[in-house]
Amino acid sequence: MNEEFRESRSGCPINLSLEVFGDKWSLLILRDMTFGGKRHFRELMRSQEGISSNILADRLKMLVEKGILTKADDPTHKQKAIYSLTEMSIELVPIFAHLGAWGRRWLPVSEELSIRAQLLEAGGQAMWDEFMAELREEHLGAPPPDRSRTGGRTVRQTLQVAYEAVLARQAAERAAE
Amino acid sequence: MNEEFRESRSGCPINLSLEVFGDKWSLLILRDMTFGGKRHFRELMRSQEGISSNILADRLKMLVEKGILTKADDPTHKQKAIYSLTEMSIELVPIFAHLGAWGRRWLPVSEELSIRAQLLEAGGQAMWDEFMAELREEHLGAPPPDRSRTGGRTVRQTLQVAYEAVLARQAAERAAE
DNA sequence: CTAACCAATTGTATTTTGCAACTGGTTGCA
DNA sequence: TGCAACCAGTTGCAAAATACAATTGGTTAG
Missing domain, CATH: 1.10.10.10 (Winged helix-like DNA-binding domain superfamily/Winged helix DNA-binding domain)
Structure with a gap:
């Protein structure tokens, strides 16, 4: 190794x-x-x-x-x-979460590309754990996590939906000008 | 900026x-x-x-x-x-903590150089907060944090003492061979 | 049959890094 | 007062990494 x-x-x-x-x-x-x-x-x-x-x-x-x-x-x-x-890369999720939070706080991020980081920060360790469980399912063939608490939507879907919502709102705002 | x-x-x-x-x-x-x-x-x-x-x-x-x-x-x-x-770099402490924890788990670290990461991981957010308060004091001239809970020893001193203890034990083990 | 797709590889120019030597000055000490 | 150690870099050059564009050899869908 x-x-x-x-x-x-x-x-x-x-x-x-x-x-x-x-x-x-x-x-x-x-x-x-x-x-x-x-x-x-x-x-x-x-x-x-x-x-x-x-x-x-x-x-x-x-x-x-x-x-x-x-x-x-x-x-x-x-x-x-x-x-x-x-498993090695799946366990980078908390590092991504912190890195995203730090970047969002201190660097000139764009709204649409930082909405995921915002949600991930707000979701905290529980959301990170859920997300890592999903990644294990998807990449390692691990048994599916209990998704009853989350309304059947995966963390990635949640993040993706929020991202697209920002894009849609931005497009609407541009059209309104 | x-x-x-x-x-x-x-x-x-x-x-x-x-x-x-x-x-x-x-x-x-x-x-x-x-x-x-x-x-x-x-x-x-x-x-x-x-x-x-x-x-x-x-x-x-x-x-x-x-x-x-x-x-x-x-x-x-x-x-x-x-x-x-x-403040920007002081807030990297949680990233360092996670990075150290990840490296310690997955990479061939040496004992003496990873003891700090181990303690920092075990100490969790409370220890990171305490450490960041110390750094603000030292680097930004912020008012000193309440150190009564920690027996008057700073987090850095705690980490440093542990590091030197490992070095001393390693030296003793080498001498005993 | 052919155009789009697939994971790269190749060649070349530019940029970054690594290494060793060196600079111009300050300070502590005998 | 003179000299060695200390101070934060800078310089020059070789080697490695990166960026960019074009190309490769093969696969697949229509």
């Missing part, structure tokens, strides 16, 4: 974490998989930030090597690869 | 956060200031990971420009600069 860390700069947990995703793209790929439900190379290419295909290929390879993602053949298409989160 | 983000790739809070410290060094510098109490260039040069002086100078400049640090003259020495955390 530890072979890719042979040349690590130090055994500090923060440093080792940064050696994994201390760059401008790795966490964005994981963000799109986690919150955007993206599983394929081509879906990941359509990121807000415009990643190029060689960088994406390189990062996916690295993340698979480090055990943060897994890669499998998609049965519906011989050339299609499907990427999955692992 | 937002001038340095004019060319940002997107208004997503996670993306904007990564544009600030999505590299291999910025968070390590902030870690050393936050947990190591380092305030001077030369102290920061002595990181576990061996940052080089040009990179350190570049990152300090960027972090000051972005409002994540401030820089002031040290009255004790004409050439000495003293760097301080701001």
Whole structure:
């Protein structure tokens, strides 16, 4: 397991974490998989930030090597690869939540791209736990979580609906001008 | 405030956060200031990971420009600069805590460099709040927090004592072989 | 049969990083 | 007063990472 860390700069947990995703793209790929439900190379290419295909290929390879993602053949298409989160990456959800909250508080975020972060912050640990359970179901084939409390809607759907509502309102406001 | 983000790739809070410290060094510098109490260039040069002086100078400049640090003259020495955390960087404490917990769980950390992360994780939000209050006192001149509950020892001292205890035990074990 | 789709790879230019040496000055001490 | 240690960087250069555009070799739907 530890072979890719042979040349690590130090055994500090923060440093080792940064050696994994201390760059401008790795966490964005994981963000799109986690919150955007993206599983394929081509879906990941359509990121807000415009990643190029060689960088994406390189990062996916690295993340698979480090055990943060897994890669499998998609049965519906011989050339299609499907990427999955692992427990390792699913447990980044609280970090995403805090990172989003911090960014929303201190940086010039746009409303539509920060509504998810806002809801995730407001939902707290309970929502994060629920979301992680959903990801385990979707990516690891874990048994489905009890969804009776949440009205049958997944956390990702909740976030997505809120995002689209903001987009719709913005479009209406622009039309009204 | 937002001038340095004019060319940002997107208004997503996670993306904007990564544009600030999505590299291999910025968070390590902030870690050393936050947990190591380092305030001077030369102290920061002595990181576990061996940052080089040009990179350190570049990152300090960027972090000051972005409002994540401030820089002031040290009255004790004409050439000495003293760097301080701001509210922005003090509020990274929960992110450090989660990042440390994640790294400790999934990466090949060393015992002595992860004992702090372990204590910080165990201490939870209450400990993080206490620590942030201490940092505000130390870096922003905020009024001292009520320290009666904690036996007069600061969180940083608690972490440091634990770190040194591990080092001492390791030295004793090596001597006993 | 063909156009769209698929996950990349290739080539090249630019930018960032890493490393070592060096700068111009300040301070403590003998 | 002179000298060594200290101070925050800067400079020059090589190596690595990144960005961008074009292309590859194959698959699939209509």
